[in-house]
Amino acid sequence: MRFSDTPSVAEAFARVEAHMAAEALDPSAVCSFELRSPGQFTEETFAEFNSQYIGTLERWGVLVGGKNPVARSNVIPKFSTISTPSVHAFSYVVPNADAVNSFIIAGSAEVPEGLGNYHDHIVALNDDSPEGLHQKTTWVLGEMARRLAFFGADWSDVTAAQVYTTRAYNDAHATLAASVPTSADIAWQYCNPPVEGLEFEMDCRRVSVERVIGG
Secondary structure, three states: OEEOOOOEHHHHHHHHHHHHHHOOOOHHHEEEEEEEOOOOEOHHHHHHHHHHHHHHHHHHOOOEOOEOOOEEEEEEEOOOOOOOOEEEEEEEOOOOOOOOOOEEEEEEEOOOOOOOOOHHHOOOOOOOOHHHHHHHHHHHHHHHHHHHHHOOOOHHHOOEEEEEOOOOOHHHHHHHHHHOOOOOEEEEEOEEOOEOOOOOEEEEEEOOOOOEEOO
């Protein structure tokens, strides 16, 4: 579900709750968010934002054993009028016995998760050479493939892939275009990843229905 506008996180969460109620679904059916923020975070401000965000998911009963299963991208449009973290889109699951396998893979930039901080582990940090960007994009493509495999899927199952960068990424696009089905969408969002120092992010999905809803 993509919003026709880009409401603030607080407003969007209220609208998501209302939409889910109208669909007779519990908010715990939410499975992904696509966020937009006005500027890159420091690691400290990113952690602060995440703690507030997780609080809502906890209230909705989404967390599983204290872990967050909701996929997310939170990226920074290069040219935007938003002044606060906002929501571009969200997704949720509905019962369907006849549905084909579907999934949404959370966004990943060029850094492994769970290593304590981003800065010390960013691939090709501050390297703006073609080789540096190649290292970044190769790592992210590999991470997407790893996450797909966790769901028993691969690139051939993808219906849409989104790339977030303000850098030219010709070689990565060629690799991606050769990997996903011709019917899949590859969308380049002129955005930066959420944390300072990161330059290339991706997410991907397989879904059967995409809609735009108004305010």
